[in-house]
Amino acid sequence: MFEKIWARHVVAEGPGGHVLLYIDRHLLHEGTTAAFGRLARSGRRVRRPDLSFATADHYLLTSPGSPTSDAETRGMVEALGRHTAEQRILYFGVGDERRGIVHVIGPEQGLTVPGITLVCGDSHTATHGAFGALAFGIGSSEVEHVLATQSLWQKKPATMRISVDGRLGPGVNAKDVILAIIARIGAGGGVRHAIEYAGSTIRAMSMDERMTVCNMSIEAGARAGMVAPDETTYAYLDGRPFAPSGVMWEKALAYWKRLPSDADAVFDREVTLRASDIAPTVTWGTSPQDALPITAAVPDPARESDAGRRASLERALRYMGLAPNVPLTSVKIDRVFIGSCTNSRLEDLRAAARIARGRRAVVPAWVVPGSGLVKRAAEREGLDRVFTEAGFEWREAGCSMCVGMNGETAKEGERVASTSNRNFEGRQGKGARTHLLSPAMAAAAAVTGALTDVRTL
Amino acid sequence: MQAFRSLTAVAAPIDLPNVDTDRIIPARFLRNAQDTPGYDRFFFHDVRFDAAGSERAEFVLNQAPYRAAQILVTAENFGCGSSREAAVWAHMAHGIRCVIGPSFGDIFFNNAAKNGLLAVVLPAATSAAIRAQLHARPGASLSVDLESQQVTDADGRAHRFEIDGFKKQALLTGQDEIGLTFGYEELIADFERRQREEMPWLALGRPQS
Numbered sequence: 001m002f003e004k005i006w007a008r009h010v011v012a013e014g015p016g017g018h019v020l021l022y023i024d025r026h027l028l029h030e031g032t033t034a035a036f037g038r039l040a041r042s043g044r045r046v047r048r049p050d051l052s053f054a055t056a057d058h059y060l061l062t063s064p065g066s067p068t069s070d071a072e073t074r075g076m077v078e079a080l081g082r083h084t085a086e087q088r089i090l091y092f093g094v095g096d097e098r099r100g101i102v103h104v105i106g107p108e109q110g111l112t113v114p115g116i117t118l119v120c121g122d123s124h125t126a127t128h129g130a131f132g133a134l135a136f137g138i139g140s141s142e143v144e145h146v147l148a149t150q151s152l153w154q155k156k157p158a159t160m161r162i163s164v165d166g167r168l169g170p171g172v173n174a175k176d177v178i179l180a181i182i183a184r185i186g187a188g189g190g191v192r193h194a195i196e197y198a199g200s201t202i203r204a205m206s207m208d209e210r211m212t213v214c215n216m217s218i219e220a221g222a223r224a225g226m227v228a229p230d231e232t233t234y235a236y237l238d239g240r241p242f243a244p245s246g247v248m249w250e251k252a253l254a255y256w257k258r259l260p261s262d263a264d265a266v267f268d269r270e271v272t273l274r275a276s277d278i279a280p281t282v283t284w285g286t287s288p289q290d291a292l293p294i295t296a297a298v299p300d301p302a303r304e305s306d307a308g309r310r311a312s313l314e315r316a317l318r319y320m321g322l323a324p325n326v327p328l329t330s331v332k333i334d335r336v337f338i339g340s341c342t343n344s345r346l347e348d349l350r351a352a353a354r355i356a357r358g359r360r361a362v363v364p365a366w367v368v369p370g371s372g373l374v375k376r377a378a379e380r381e382g383l384d385r386v387f388t389e390a391g392f393e394w395r396e397a398g399c400s401m402c403v404g405m406n407g408e409t410a411k412e413g414e415r416v417a418s419t420s421n422r423n424f425e426g427r428q429g430k431g432a433r434t435h436l437l438s439p440a441m442a443a444a445a446a447v448t449g450a451l452t453d454v455r456t457l
Numbered sequence: 458m459q460a461f462r463s464l465t466a467v468a469a470p471i472d473l474p475n476v477d478t479d480r481i482i483p484a485r486f487l488r489n490a491q492d493t494p495g496y497d498r499f500f501f502h503d504v505r506f507d508a509a510g511s512e513r514a515e516f517v518l519n520q521a522p523y524r525a526a527q528i529l530v531t532a533e534n535f536g537c538g539s540s541r542e543a544a545v546w547a548h549m550a551h552g553i554r555c556v557i558g559p560s561f562g563d564i565f566f567n568n569a570a571k572n573g574l575l576a577v578v579l580p581a582a583t584s585a586a587i588r589a590q591l592h593a594r595p596g597a598s599l600s601v602d603l604e605s606q607q608v609t610d611a612d613g614r615a616h617r618f619e620i621d622g623f624k625k626q627a628l629l630t631g632q633d634e635i636g637l638t639f640g641y642e643e644l645i646a647d648f649e650r651r652q653r654e655e656m657p658w659l660a661l662g663r664p665q666s
Contacts, residue, residue: 011648012641016622020641022648024659031487044635047645050661059488072488116659123540123564139542139568141634149638151645155621157563187475188534191560221534223563244658252658287475308532312473403539405484424479424538426503 001228001261002159002194005134009117011151021154024116026146028054028089029102030076031405032121035144036083046087048150053111054084055092057101059406062339062368062398073406100371100397103127103341107211108373110240114229114256119146124341124421126217129226130210131233132259134194136223157192157223158268161261163199166275171455173351174209175343175419175438177201177273178216179281183291185271190222193269196261197227201275207236208347215342216421219288228260280454282328283423283436285316290423292328294441294453300324319425320433321413328451331435334414336361336446337428338392338439339368340402343419348439349378352419353386355443355457361391365446368400392446404429417445459573460631463602464554466527468611469517470588476531477538478565480504482547484539491546500547518551522596530587530599531558536565536576545572555601557608559584570624573631577601577608577618587611603628 011020026048039046046052059073069077077094084091092098098105103124106112114132119125121143128135142152162181182189195217202210210227217225227233234253237243244252279293292299301317301324304310317324322331338344338352349369367387369375375397378384384394400408402420409429410416416434419442423434435451444452486499498506505516512519518526529535529548535558536544545568548556554574559581561569569576579587590611591597597611603625608616627634638645653660 012644014623015626016624018621018623020638020644022645022652034490076488121540123538137540137564139540139564139571141542141568141571145635145638148635149645151638153623153634153638155623187537188560191534191563218538221537221562242661248658255656308472308474315473403484405487422479422538424477426483427479430483430503
């Protein structure tokens with residue numbers, strides 16, 4: 001599948017094995033406005049404003065009510081509004097219900113479809129690969145290049161197929177699957193690879209779940225992660241605002257059905273996992289690869305024979321304030337964050353609400369929907385009331401505490417159970433300690449005040 | 458973009474694997490433009506400085522022999538995580554022009570080449586051996602020559618590295634990549650014509666809100 005999409009988008013062969021790759025969709029957010037400035041200063045224009053889409057998610061506050069922010073942030077968001085208006089780029093801005101996390105709204109609007117190349121100045125762009133698209137994150141220089149030329153010089157990555165087969169046990173979901181995958185191949189395991197997720201477990205997943213899996217490909221080092229399109233994909237897309245319709249839908253569908261990898265496709269690397277081996281999973285350290293079943297204990301550096309790995313383990317435990325060999329379920333939590341481009345879609349909120357219903361949060365717990373439309377859909381189902389009655393805070397859409405750029409961060413030393421994607425040192429605030437887990441597990445931590453095996457509730 | 462041809466300079470070892478771009482420049486500094494005065498302070502800020510803003514003595518770049526470092530020798534997967542190009546800008550602001558290691562985060566690796574920061578891939582054992590030299594002889598220099606694709610370690614031993622011709626050319630000349638791509642304008646336009654015929658569903662009507 002990767003090869004088919006890649007080959008179909010080569011504009012020209014360049015030196016050193018690089019090709020000029022055409023880009024079908026370019027997503028922008030307020031953190032990428034610097035590229036507009038450089039473009040303007042060099043007297044260049046946006047080549048295809050009709051293939052570019054913008055929203056504001058990274059810097060806006062998500063406090064309930066209207067997203068008010070400091071003057072500097074307002075300036076950034078206004079600059080994006082100005083640039084997009086000047087260049088005639090569609091902008092889902094403040095006050096537009098379609099505004100939200102860029103990786104939530106692309107699929108939601110039907111901008112993401114199978115077989116396309118899609119880029120965004122954000123490393124979690126692989127999310128869109130859930131639709132059988134080649135989607136990857138780029139830097140600011142590359143954003144400027146795409147704005148000016150609608151193309152990118154790229155070197156073809158190697159391919160890796162990760163197959164997960166069998167039925168997931170109760171309380172185990174897509175987040176646990178991707179954390180288990182990262183723990184297995186390592187944070188650098190996918191470097192210079194494009195991953196295809198396959199197998200019956202992935203096939204059985206909804207689009208929301210597949211997006212959770214693809215989203216964290218970069219946490220295994222891979223810029224792109226994808227799932228072949230199937231009936232689940234088509235059913236999700238049918239009727240979305242920007243998805244093709246009528247005759248175009250039929251034409252597109254015929255093409256999409258030819259995308260999946262051929263039976264004899266060869267991958268540079270194959271990895272297989274059994275669904276039955278995956279438990280509800282949680283991270284204990286400062287890399288997403290530091291993930292273990294919730295039934296496990298904090299690792300012991302003394303048992304590590306490699307000196308380098310022992311030193312890095314000791315450093316992680318020191319930062320996390322954890323003692324070796326302590327059961328993970330005894331780790332007390334100070335706050336809970338449910339949201340981010342990994343886990344802020346309707347199904348994520350439903351999973352968290354199922355646990356929150358009729359219980360009471362004993363620590364501050366935020367629920368941040370992925371978009372204005374996710375928020376409205378959740379409210380229509382009454383999920384907001386489930387959360388607020390359980391003492392959770394129901395907030396506006398945005399990236400919020402996942403990246404902390406907007407100032408929504410945890411305090412030094414605070415321990416956060418978070419459905420986001422990174423547990424790096426300082427990610428959720430200077431000195432903040434992050435445990436990554438699924439929405440259901442996060443809700444369980446909120447109502448018990450400790451890391452909890454959701455299966456025991 | 459600044460060109461890179463060759464460099465002989467003090468090198469500092471960074472031993473931790475998986476150093477992420479959040480650590481290289483924390484998110485709260487990303488709202489600052491690249492030309493902000495004092496941008497160098499953001500580089501590894503939270504491991505370099507304590508809460509009072511004083512230098513942490515244990516951080517390698519705060520130690521006298523390594524202060525002048527223009528080269529970092531790293532461990533696996535350096536620059537993983539977020540796509541922030543600011544991680545590269547912070548290196549440049551601190552005067553780092555070359556990073557050497559067994560592997561790099563893919564986005565960081567690409568961003569580096571577009572800003573004149575040379576990322577050199579050497580085998581894990583070689584990278585570890587050079588880091589050991591730098592620990593044993595603090596303040597030792599390395600030489601990096603892009604034309605001949607060679608790193609000369611602190612013992613004077615030469616190690617050849619691979620780099621693709623595209624990145625090499627860009628770094629040697631400091632070329633404007635967008636300007637280069639404009640030379641392909643006709644091919645891009647041809648592609649777009651073909652795309653319109655073969656995948657007409659990709660052309661978007663404008664907002665039907």
